[in-house]
Amino acid sequence: LDEIAEVSRVSRKEIGRTYRFISRELGLKLLPTSPIDYVPRFCSGLTLKGEVQSRAVEILRQAGERELTSGRGPTGVAAAAIYISSILGGERRTQREVAEVAGVTEVTIRNRYKELAEKLDIEIIL
Structure with a gap:
């Protein structure tokens, strides 16, 4: 998230919130990063x-x-x-x-x- 926030100039908090919303709406089960x-x-x-x-x-x-x-x-x-x-x-x-x-x-x-x-x-x- 930090890397995306840096290049997009959008806050980490907003990116995280949007990520959770999209994954919930699409019913995605995303695994944690290894x-x-x-x-x-x-x-x-x-x-x-x-x-x-x-x-x-x-x-x-x-x-x-x-x-x-x-x-x-x-x-x-x-x-x-x-x-x-x-x-x-x-x-x-x-x-x-x-x-x-x-x-x-x-x-x-x-x-x-x-x-x-x-x-x-x-x-x-x-």
Whole structure:
């Protein structure tokens, strides 16, 4: 919604209200966005290779299986998985770089990456 609001110059609130109205009127059952949906775009924005993208998707699949993504913003979780994957893949990006591309704060990435690394037993050497 933020991206649509930015380019359309319509408030996020109004876009959300219209989105809910249209989906209700058309009887659409729309699924929530998955963090995996954001990985290709964020990796492209960070000029990361395919291996880093694949590893990030795998991290997110494991996180989803363990229900670590529930109640978390999909962009923040995707950004954290990419941050972890970039370190593991030798193409390290800073939390700030990832945060800028994903449109989240560095604190969000820090919190999510620590959760993912701990719960998925991923050892990260900074």
